[in-house]
Amino acid sequence: MKNVRVRFAPSPTGYLHLGGARTALFNWLFARHHKGSFILRIEDTDSQRSTDEALEVIIKGLRWLGLDWDEGPEKEGEYGPYFQAQRTEVHRKYADRLVREGKAYFCYCSPEELESMRKKAREEGKPPKYNGRCRDQSDEQRKEYEEQGRKPVLRFRTRQEGTTKINDLIHGELSFENSLLDDFIILKSTGTATYNFAVVTDDIEMKITHVIRGDDHISNTPRQILLYEALGSTLPEFAHIPMIFGSDRAKLSKRHGAVAVTEYMKEGYLREAMVNYLALLGWSTTDSQQIFELDDLINKFTLKGCSKSASVFDFKKLEWLNGEYVRKMNIDELTEKAMPFILDANLNVEDKEKLRKAVSLEQEKIKLLKDIPGLIDFMLKDDIGYTDKAVAKVLKKEGSREVLSDIMEKINGMDDFSEKELEEMVREYCRRKDLKTGKVFHPLRAAVSGRTTGPGLFVMLEFIGKERVLKRIEESMKYT
């Protein structure tokens, strides 16, 4: 395939939604796979709702995911500007042409009039559409409206005969009756383009070859195709990817939990995991591969592998994938990425080496970066607390006190406080006393860590150090 040009065209009216991120990802993957261009175009024609903050958040999200664009904001290219609001000249140029050719006309109907039109159509069991009242009005009539100070909108004269077909790369052929479509508005009374018109003209101007977007745009497509035809432009290829649902099979929204990609960023998900997971929603390879390095993903991504049906976002699977990536990561990088979370928990980070080691001892257990402080704090802090479980299920148990006091004595006499020596000492003690290892291991772990789970007992003891271990055992005796 030659000169593939695709775009992601968000409107800056809110956060970058998971669904949007997935659409961006598919476009990006498609572009990278075909060595084409990925363009970011900001659809900010709704000046009421567009904000700079939203734009910032979207850009931040895309950057975090690593979806770099070849043309777009902060990356000017041949086909700019890349903010739709700055393209009104282009839109008007195309609109003028349609007017000249009689393919568009001015409409002076008020919002109230339109509303009652729609209501009436609906009551008659017809699709709510504009009734074409201003389609063939005389110049006199127009003049009269103008004199009244009415501001017109520009409507597209939609052909009412025949059907419009979409040859969708994912869905195959879809067809729509033109008679069901109305003369939709292409320029608002403010003179700015509406979505359908702006998209088409900008896609033409930017030489977009493939329009890859959410399923929810299918019903817009016939209108857009009609526009392409009226403008005499060749159609891009269309590929409508399925939507993402929440667990109740309804459109993913706030109540399903986090939907903004920046939230995942903040919670300590890894970019690689997020990208991998998003790719798996609505796309797959025939061998059901689950884990993809980025290059591999680019290499294997095809629209053919996209499914037609909506998919449900599964937070559990995302977590699993995140854990997979955490386990694969080298310890320096992991520690580095965990830093913000560790700092946030006020842990002592002066001794980098110690910190690294602590993280590595818990690496296999980490799912999210934000879990890290809670997993390692007892190894770094001087004072620890004891969990209810550690007290009730272990320390309070018969015999714990004696074991702890014996072990404390043994430790006192140790010179080489190493993992190896510690293990030998404890095992020897078990043999001597004819105790099951658990009878000793468990109280010792609880006494020293304050909890019932953690890294291997002896590495942990060595790491915490003789002095602190002794102090903690003594402290723990209060609970026995």
Add this chain to the structure above:
RNA sequence: GUCCCCAUGGAGUAGUGGUUAGCUCACCACCCUUUCAAGGUGGUAGCAGGGGUUCAAAUCCCCUUGGGGACGCCA
């Protein structure tokens, strides 16, 4: 209401006329093991329903049902 799309276990999916319906997550059990994980082995669970076509249907056609989307001077 009108039009459109979709339909394989709880979730993501493979499968394009002949398979014991495969894989991943989740769940359960066992193994490993000082704990928690990780890992290993095994298990529960699925072609929405009904009609066709065919020697043969998850796969092709029709209907029903269910879910979703669109119908704005929003994008």
